[in-house]
Amino acid sequence: MVNLLNVNLAGIPLKTPVIAASGTFGFGREFAELVPLEELGAVCIKGLSLRPWEGNRGQRVTQTPSGVLNAIGLENPGCDYFLEHILPQLRTYKVPVIANIYGHSVQEYGEVARALDTDGICAVEINISCPNVKQGGLALGTDPAVITEVVRAVKKNTHKPVITKLSPNVTDIVCLAKAAEKAGSDALSLINTLLGMKIDIRTHKPVLGNIVGGLSGPAVRPVAVRMVYQVAQHVAVPIIGMGGITCAEDALEFMMAGAKAVAVGTANLYQPDTVHTLTQDLQTYCEEKHLSNLQDIVGVALPQGKKSMLYSQGVKG
Amino acid sequence: MTKILEESPILLQQPLDAHTHLLRLGARQIAREVQPGQFVHIKQISSGNSLLRHPFGVAATDLKNGTVDIIYREIGAFTRTLTTLSSNDTLSVLGPLGHGFDVTCHRALLVGGGTGLAPLLFLASLLGPQKADVLMGGRTKSELFWQNLYRPFVAKIFVTTDDGSCGTRGTVMAALPSLLTQGYDRVYTCGPSPMMQAVAGACAAQKIPCQVSLERYMACGLGACLSCTCKGREKRLKVCTDGPVFWAQEVEW
Ligand SMILES: Cc1cc2nc3c(=O)[nH]c(=O)nc-3n(C[C@H](O)[C@H](O)[C@H](O)COP(=O)(O)O)c2cc1C
Numbered sequence: 001m002v003n004l005l006n007v008n009l010a011g012i013p014l015k016t017p018v019i020a021a022s023g024t025f026g027f028g029r030e031f032a033e034l035v036p037l038e039e040l041g042a043v044c045i046k047g048l049s050l051r052p053w054e055g056n057r058g059q060r061v062t063q064t065p066s067g068v069l070n071a072i073g074l075e076n077p078g079c080d081y082f083l084e085h086i087l088p089q090l091r092t093y094k095v096p097v098i099a100n101i102y103g104h105s106v107q108e109y110g111e112v113a114r115a116l117d118t119d120g121i122c123a124v125e126i127n128i129s130c131p132n133v134k135q136g137g138l139a140l141g142t143d144p145a146v147i148t149e150v151v152r153a154v155k156k157n158t159h160k161p162v163i164t165k166l167s168p169n170v171t172d173i174v175c176l177a178k179a180a181e182k183a184g185s186d187a188l189s190l191i192n193t194l195l196g197m198k199i200d201i202r203t204h205k206p207v208l209g210n211i212v213g214g215l216s217g218p219a220v221r222p223v224a225v226r227m228v229y230q231v232a233q234h235v236a237v238p239i240i241g242m243g244g245i246t247c248a249e250d251a252l253e254f255m256m257a258g259a260k261a262v263a264v265g266t267a268n269l270y271q272p273d274t275v276h277t278l279t280q281d282l283q284t285y286c287e288e289k290h291l292s293n294l295q296d297i298v299g300v301a302l303p304q305g306k307k308s309m310l311y312s313q314g315v316k317g
Numbered sequence: 318m319t320k321i322l323e324e325s326p327i328l329l330q331q332p333l334d335a336h337t338h339l340l341r342l343g344a345r346q347i348a349r350e351v352q353p354g355q356f357v358h359i360k361q362i363s364s365g366n367s368l369l370r371h372p373f374g375v376a377a378t379d380l381k382n383g384t385v386d387i388i389y390r391e392i393g394a395f396t397r398t399l400t401t402l403s404s405n406d407t408l409s410v411l412g413p414l415g416h417g418f419d420v421t422c423h424r425a426l427l428v429g430g431g432t433g434l435a436p437l438l439f440l441a442s443l444l445g446p447q448k449a450d451v452l453m454g455g456r457t458k459s460e461l462f463w464q465n466l467y468r469p470f471v472a473k474i475f476v477t478t479d480d481g482s483c484g485t486r487g488t489v490m491a492a493l494p495s496l497l498t499q500g501y502d503r504v505y506t507c508g509p510s511p512m513m514q515a516v517a518g519a520c521a522a523q524k525i526p527c528q529v530s531l532e533r534y535m536a537c538g539l540g541a542c543l544s545c546t547c548k549g550r551e552k553r554l555k556v557c558t559d560g561p562v563f564w565a566q567e568v569e570w
């Protein structure tokens with residue numbers, strides 16, 4: 001079968017542009033019995049910090065209309081445990097692994113990046129935008145000066161391509177995207193979750209232990225598509241689009257808005273074979289539309305003058 | 318252990334009391350794999366704007382007919398929707414998930430309350446009357462339709478009700494301490510958390526190994542999202558994959 005889906009993302013060759021989004025796919029192994037992992041473009045693993053982190057207390061997830069609110073609080077086993085106990089197994093799956101990283105300070109971002117600058121990791125994604133951690137989290141993600149510092153600290157400590165994952169909880173996403181690009185980010189992921197909350201009217205209390213949480217799922221898709229569309233017009237680095245993708249049609253929307261690759265998050269939680277079905281349907285789409293590669297449609301929805309930017313980066317080829 | 322995603326027709330919907338129902342699903346592959354204590358993760362195929370699945374401990378299987386039974390109480394939007402479904406409907410069922418009970422015992426007492434009695438029912442059917450007795454707690458007599466369900470599988474049924482309308486008055490703790498001196502080498506408990514904590518404490522005092530089946534809000538059920546973790550004595554526990562069944566001493570209450 002001709003590969004109609006392959007793509008080179010910031011120097012990383014991927015079989016398909018379909019990535020499993022951080023925090024919704026564990027370390028990949030949790031889905032190994034339900035989807036052929038080798039069929040994926042890449043697996044982006046749960047956010048890692050230097051030391052183990054317990055995450056938030058109380059209820060961590062709840063449903064909202066067409067969405068999910070989560071306040072996991074970045075529970076993770078820490079880099080050492082990951083390197084010793086999880087990465088060796090991950091290496092046996094034939095799928096590129098993107099390490100999503102989180103620091104409680106600019107310096108810690110650098111230290112995590114250095115710890116994970118190892119075989120078996122194909123790229124580093126900076127989670128600069130998680131709304132669930134009180135120390136820093138959101139503040140870091142919304143200030144262009146801090147983004148610049150974090151991206152530089154990570155770049156200095158890794159040989160891998162660096163992806164910066166941006167927060168949608170800002171008024172001007174383009175400004176942050178430009179800051180990340182200028183600081184040396186090799187690609188951008190957008191979007192992370194939107195800050196939200198839910199109140200239990202029987203108990204008179206917020207449902208989530210953390211009070212606020214991150215909204216994801218189909219409910220946020222229009223916001224995410226809009227942000228990809230805006231950012232694609234102002235940066236030259238490739239974009240990984242995500243936010244509420246459940247099927248091939250949703251993925252195509254993001255790609256037409258300018259995303260070179262897409263990530264599936266929340267859908268994995270309730271329909272664990274989503275990435276498999278979606279990938280097959282993208283392949284069928286290419287065949288039906290007689291595309292030589294799915295990348296032909298990247299950015300086709302952008303205003304005329306702006307497409308040239310993508311084409312000049314060789315998105316098309 | 319294989320995990321399977323099946324589209325399961327509803328074969329039977331049977332009311333057990335005013336708010337509790339038995340739902341029988343056609344899920345041949347899951348029926349073959351599932352062990353007592355494991356759960357299935359269920360959603361409607363087209364669930365409109367509610368996305369997530371809901372976990373239910375398996376209450377019975379029928380290998381010949383390829384069916385899985387769950388017993389649910391109407392407590393929220395999803396279980397209310399379940400009551401409206403009939404044999405023309407199909408559910409998306411993921412399972413079997415989690416780890417079940419350790420059945421290496423000679424004489425076990427099963428202690429349950431509410432729908433916690435559902436996974437214990439499946440366990441009782443495996444252990445049989447030579448090995449299993451049950452102690453069930455309820456608010457009032459009408460909740461104890463469970464006796465009929467358990468009768469074929471256990472030697473003795475002990476009952477407590479909060480209002481004394483059936484069996485001993487009080488919670489299961491009113492009857493448990495004296496039962497624990499009668500030669501059981503294992504206790505299994507499933508139900509409200511305070512009940513399980515009390516049961517685990519009583520078992521620890523008598524040095525009888527006890528397994529508890531925990532309940533937590535779950536999203537993925539696969540160990541991926543960390544929405545269900547809790548503090549364990551030695552490490553953090555994922556209720557969906559490390560459990561839902563744990564040895565009582567693994568849990569930090
Ligand atoms: C339960 C859960 C956990 C998440 N954990 C992380 C994380 O650790 N790091 C991160 O960068 N994003 C995390 N995210 C955000 C997702 O990767 C994704 O950006 C977002 O949910 C939007 O995509 P979706 O609507 O397809 O889920 C998490 C999302 C969910 C629902």
Ligand code: FES
Nearest residue numbers: 538540542543557
């Ligand atoms: S429900 Fe997702 S990890 Fe347990």
